[in-house]
Amino acid sequence: TVEQSIVDTDGAVVRFTSSSLPGTRLLLKQAGPGSEVSNNQFFGIGMPVVMLNGLSAIDLTSDSSGNRFGAGPSENAVTLSGGYNGDDEWSAPRLVVHLGSLSVGKNAELTIKNGVTVKRSCASKGDRSFMVLGKLSVSNANLTYAGDDSVGGDTNGEGGLCGLPLDREQTWAIYLRGGSLVLEDSLVRHGEFHGDAPSITVTGSDIQQTTIHP
Secondary structure, three states: OOOOOEEEEEOOOOEEEOOEEEOOEEEEEOOOOOOEEEOOEEEOOOOOEEEEOOHHHOOOOOHHHOOEEOOOHHHHEEEEEEEEOOOEEEOOOOOEEEEEEEEEOOOOEEEEEOOOEEEEOOOOHHHOOEEEOOEEEEEOOEEEEOOOOOOOOOOOOOOOOOOOOOOHHHOEEEEEOOOEEEEEOOEEEOEEEEEOOOOEEEEOOEEEOOEEEO
């Protein structure tokens, strides 16, 4: 058990397995190859994991990782920024992912499914780029903005302060730079998809106040 602590690493090989982490936050920067975060219980603190860069080094957010998060909305939220050069999956039950800048490499695929909610942060525009050079697959998931508490709850602890996007500068965008997009049975709010995608497939989804311009 690691209780009411902060684990702040930069470039280290990190292994947290089968641990109870009440009130503990992991700040993982440039996690080294061989790192593992699996079968842990995170609870008692909002945003228990912040992971920057080195994303593909850790299977943190898939259902198969065995990681489970607390009952409160902010306890279920993690912050992810960086780049994927391999395949990854966000599917841990009730998970909410707050994004900084993110890129999916040319030969990589990011799959978001199993009811996961992805929220664009309230940060400045320069901190919110989402670049897809490979493939983005979204199935039975939600893509929205951090001020939208109707899905996933108030995960940033700001209530409605993040506000409703009013114009293009406040929406969050996915840039499809040669990458493909699959949206299936999902919710998208106040988003913008644009670029030069060779393929966009949308089926059974609810898309609200969103621009799709491949």
